[in-house]
Amino acid sequence: MAVLPILKLPDPLLRQQAKEVTRINGELQTLIDDMAETMYAAPGLGLAANQVGVVRRVIVFDVSHREGGPRDLKVLLNPCITAGEGEIIREESCLSVADFSAEVRRHARVTVTGLDREGKPLEITGEGLLAVVLQHEVDHLNGVLFIDRISRLKRGLYLRRLKKQATAG
Ligand code: NI
Numbered sequence: 001m002a003v004l005p006i007l008k009l010p011d012p013l014l015r016q017q018a019k020e021v022t023r024i025n026g027e028l029q030t031l032i033d034d035m036a037e038t039m040y041a042a043p044g045l046g047l048a049a050n051q052v053g054v055v056r057r058v059i060v061f062d063v064s065h066r067e068g069g070p071r072d073l074k075v076l077l078n079p080c081i082t083a084g085e086g087e088i089i090r091e092e093s094c095l096s097v098a099d100f101s102a103e104v105r106r107h108a109r110v111t112v113t114g115l116d117r118e119g120k121p122l123e124i125t126g127e128g129l130l131a132v133v134l135q136h137e138v139d140h141l142n143g144v145l146f147i148d149r150i151s152r153l154k155r156g157l158y159l160r161r162l163k164k165q166a167t168a169g
Pocket residue numbers: 093094095096136140
């Protein structure tokens with residue numbers, strides 16, 4: 001298992017629509033294991049394959065570890081949000097968006113269907129933090145970042161700061 005480098009904005013791979021997983025093979029299992037290690041090492045609550053430069057519909061997440069519990073790694077291939085209700089506003093950050101966090105409005109409860117790492121159908125219903133993480137990670141697979149869901153003003157300020165840092169470096 002390996003900790004992979006995490007791509008950061010403005011890397012164009014973060015803006016790509018990830019492709020469906022069609023083959024469950026050893027290469028995919030290695031990717032999943034590496035993504036999990038990368039997420040725990042960061043540390044983060046979730047990680048999408050785009051973030052390690054693989055434009056495939058794979059997400060890993062674990063919201064229980066953060067709350068002091070044991071690791072409870074979840075893997076979803078080809079995740080699809082099939083139901084969403086309610087509203088929640090939570091402060092979000094992202095391993096691919098350096099030095100920034102902001103409040104984002106999302107569904108308070110979602111149901112996501114997909115496949116587990118063996119290719120068996122899996123349905124996960126989550127609320128609160130889990131709902132936020134699921135929506136955040138599925139967004140990644142569609143090339144969407146949480147900064148796309150905040151006001152244009154706040155996003156503009158952040159992107160200008162990012163640009164300045166890039167030229168200053
Ligand atoms: Ni993220």
